[in-house]
Amino acid sequence: xxxxxxxxxxxxxxxxxxxxxxxxxxxxxxxxxxxxxxxxxxxxxxxxxxxxxxxxxxxxxxxxxxxxxxxxxxxxxxxxxxxxxxxxxxxxxxxxxxxxxxxxxxxxxxxxxxxxxxxxxxxxxxxxxxxxxxxxxxxxxxxxxxxxxxxxxxxxxxxxxxxxxxxxxxxxxxxxxxxxxxxxxxxxxxxxxxxxxxxxxxxxxxxxxxxxxxxxxxxxxxxxxxxxxxxxxxxxxxxxxxxxxxxxxxxxxxxxxxxxxxxxxxxxxxxxxxxxxxxxxxxxxxxxxxxxxxxxxxxxxxxxxxxxxxxxxxxxxxxxxxxxxxxxxxxxxxxxxxxxxxxxxxxxxxxxxxxxxxxxxxxxxxxxxxxxxxxxxxxxxxx
Numbered sequence: 001x002x003x004x005x006x007x008x009x010x011x012x013x014x015x016x017x018x019x020x021x022x023x024x025x026x027x028x029x030x031x032x033x034x035x036x037x038x039x040x041x042x043x044x045x046x047x048x049x050x051x052x053x054x055x056x057x058x059x060x061x062x063x064x065x066x067x068x069x070x071x072x073x074x075x076x077x078x079x080x081x082x083x084x085x086x087x088x089x090x091x092x093x094x095x096x097x098x099x100x101x102x103x104x105x106x107x108x109x110x111x112x113x114x115x116x117x118x119x120x121x122x123x124x125x126x127x128x129x130x131x132x133x134x135x136x137x138x139x140x141x142x143x144x145x146x147x148x149x150x151x152x153x154x155x156x157x158x159x160x161x162x163x164x165x166x167x168x169x170x171x172x173x174x175x176x177x178x179x180x181x182x183x184x185x186x187x188x189x190x191x192x193x194x195x196x197x198x199x200x201x202x203x204x205x206x207x208x209x210x211x212x213x214x215x216x217x218x219x220x221x222x223x224x225x226x227x228x229x230x231x232x233x234x235x236x237x238x239x240x241x242x243x244x245x246x247x248x249x250x251x252x253x254x255x256x257x258x259x260x261x262x263x264x265x266x267x268x269x270x271x272x273x274x275x276x277x278x279x280x281x282x283x284x285x286x287x288x289x290x291x292x293x294x295x296x297x298x299x300x301x302x303x304x305x306x307x308x309x310x311x312x313x314x315x316x317x318x319x320x321x322x323x324x325x326x327x328x329x330x331x332x333x334x335x336x337x338x339x340x341x342x343x344x345x346x347x348x349x350x351x352x353x354x355x356x357x358x359x360x361x362x363x364x365x366x367x368x369x370x371x372x373x374x375x376x377x378x379x380x381x382x383x
Contacts, residue, residue, distance in 0.1 A: 013084030015051035016077035023067050038062040054078055091130075093143075098133040100126075102145055106136055109167040112232050113139065116383065118175065140174055154288045165234040169290065172232055172252070173240060175383045180225040180250040187247040188223025190281060196222060197277070197311055204270055204347035208377045212255075215273075223248055224280065226273075228255035230382045231264075236293035239272040241279040243288070251276040255379040263376035267353025270346075271308050278307030313344050313351065318358040333369035349375040 024034065031049070035042045040062060047053035055063070060074035097103075110132055113119045119135040122128040133145070140148050149156040152170040200218060203211040212228070219226045225244075229237070229252055240252040253273050257263055272291070279289045282303050289300065324336040336355065341348045352373035359366055 013081050013088070016055045016074065016081055017049040017051050017053075019077055020055070020063070020074075021049045023069060027067060029066070034063075034066055037066050054082075094130050094133055094137075097137070097145060098129040100129070103129055103133055103136070106132075106145070106167050108165055108233060109171050110136065112168055113171055113175075116175070139171070154290055163234055164236060164292065165232075168232050169235050169237055172229055172235065172237055172383075173242070173290070176227040176229065176240070176250060176252045177242075177244070179227050179383050180244060180248075183220065183225050185220045185223050185225055185248055188249055188280075193222045193224070193277065193281060197274075198345070200277075201270070201274070201311060202345050204266070204350055205345070208266070208379065212379050212381070219251070224277075225250045227252045228379045228382045229253070230256040238268070238291050238293060239276045240290045241276040241288070243285045246285060249280050251280070255377065256382050257378065263378040265353065266347060266349040266375040266377045267356075269377060270350050271312070271353060274308035274311050275304045278304035278311075282307060309354070312346055313340065313354045316340070316344075316354070316358075321355070321359070331366045333366045337370070337373050347375075348373050 024030070031042050031045045034040065034045055040059060044053060048055060048059070055074050055078045057071070057075060060071040060078070063069065063074055064071040107124060110119060110124070114121055119139055120131065122132050122135070124132070136145060137143065140151065142148055142151065148167065148170055152173055155166050155170045155173065196218065200215065203214050203218075206214070216226050225248065227250060231237075231254060237252075238254050240250075242250050242252075244250050251273070253269060253276065254264055255269055275291065276289070279287070279300065283289070283300055287300070289304070291301065291304075321331050321336060324332045324339070326332050333355075337348050337351050340351045340355075344351070352370040356367065356370045356374075359370065
């Protein structure tokens with residue numbers, strides 16, 4: 001159920017000077033009397049009473065001696081007044097932020113975040129814009145929506161394609177960071193990661209419900225937090241690699257469709273995983289990589305693709321399929337997939353994915369056979 005509510009803030013807090021004036025009137029004390037007994041100047045006392053100066057801790061102690069009212073009372077009045085002022089200023093700031101032109105670019109992002117329960121379920125109506133804005137600011141940990149590009153510069157610098165929602169990509173990265181920061185991991189060990197690659201890819205021979213937990217556990221021992229994410233509208237996000245600090249890295253991989261009952265193909269999951277691991281091995285710790293559908297522009301992305309290809313079926317070429325030709329001259333795709341799966345120690349679905357990339361004739365029966373091997377998976381333990 002959507003929520004519609006307004007947060008109330010007092011329009012004008014009462015300055016502690018009002019209470020001081022009432023107290024002095026009750027005690028029949030003048031400003032001159034208080035000044036002569038405390039050493040506080042008459043001008044300063046007048047400024048306090050008129051709301052132009054604050055009651056400091058030092059002044060509160062002196063007032064206690066004269067009025068008999070505890071210093072803690074005056075201090076509390078002062079703190080509450082300052083807090084009320086801050087709340088009013090914050091509300092004014094939120095009202096300035098919560099205009100349609102500022103938050104409209106976040107409409108789809110907010111709807112996506114609601115699906116995952118990380119923001120409150122406010123309906124997208126004008127009366128809720130203030131609360132929606134506050135939720136977004138809290139989620140991204142920023143004072144203003146305009147600062148979001150500052151905390152996710154790679155998203156906004158490199159990904160300006162049509163139909164790509166940069167705000168939602170930034171939200172996915174933020175969600176993933178929040179999860180990763182709560183997970184303990186050993187210090188990153190590049191040498192150990194390289195050694196473990198064969199073991200990691202062998203997990204693909206297991207069932208998905210077995211290999212996902214094993215992947216998460218193994219990568220934690222290597223200083224890497226694996227964050228599996230579902231699909232998000234208008235992002236095209238397939239994976240990302242980011243250093244959380246010098247000894248801890250985060251790898252994001254899409255492992256489910258946009259809805260809970262939708263899946264991704266297993267070969268894409270594994271390729272994207274090794275693509276992101278490639279970034280960690282090949283590229284610097286100051287770099288952050290966010291990989292979208294069919295986006296291979298930079299030298300680093302091409303290197304990460306080549307790394308993943310080599311890890312799975314290094315050296316395999318399209319011409320090697322000739323070894324699987326039948327007497328009739330057609331490729332026996334079934335035999336090729338099963339044989340290559342054993343040879344490279346990886347799941348048949350990954351072999352099929354790699355072969356499909358090489359074998360571009362989509363009208364051929366071989367391509368249809370390969371597609372039949374591409375198992376669909378969906379990991380429910382996503383963010």
